[in-house]
Amino acid sequence: MQKPPVDYIKRITANYAALGYKTYQWVHNEDTPPWTPLTKPLSECRLGLIASGGIYVTGQVAFHTKDDFSFRAIPKDVATSDLRTAHFAYDQTDARRDPNVVFPIDTLRRLEAEGVIGELAEHAFTFMGGIYSTRKVRESLAPQLTEQLKAERVDVALLVPV
């Protein structure tokens, strides 16, 4: 049987209210988003990946679960078996079995080899989503990640939240 998409905001708000918790405030943008047109085919683009599933590489400091808004740079040639997750808010069982479900590194390396994308950027960037402070994202994380994408000279960015 087919059902409409899950109404997460309504359900999570009700769920937390019943527990007496502070409500997570999703950003609600009303204004039309900015737009940069693509000027060449994807097969000629360097693609940057940003993912918020709390991915880190063994040897890196893991994310902590209290208002962490730091990020990690993951080399594009990382061994998939060295990838780990640390996140407070989603079931990480499948992500720990196969990180590609929230961090499509093997998939993108394959699309690079197939020529679907021109090139994968030298590093992907990861953080732990569910940051309560939109100010920290707006004033710190978003500008820093944009700087990283620019330093990697990416033509397009793929963003993968959880």
Add this chain to the structure above:
Amino acid sequence: MGLIARHAEAAGIPTLCMGSALDILQAVYPPRAAFLDYLLGHTTGKPSEPELQRAILLEALEAFSSLSQPGQIKHLPFRWAEDDGWKDGVMNDGDTRTPRRDTPQYQTEADRILVEQNDPEACEVCETAA
């Protein structure tokens, strides 16, 4: 992630934001989005199904060509299961989040030991926000 998409796009980088929560994608209203109607925690596919993962990313990346107006969302042609019954139980079981701790939450004890043996200053890839 919508804020990051908007920031990067405004700085001249075309972005595509994926997502499995349609209402949240609509609220954050990123420049380009691809919606996959899957259980949360599987934004780019099911585990150990590389062909499916590839098919999902191909459909998603196609949005860079097919979306021509800011704020559009491409609905990807995949379903988590034949029966959408899984949707009934989602987010109805109290708070399943782990307690908030301000120390790194390593997946394995070996990861923690590895970092503590290393000089964190020497780790080139451990970039951290100020």
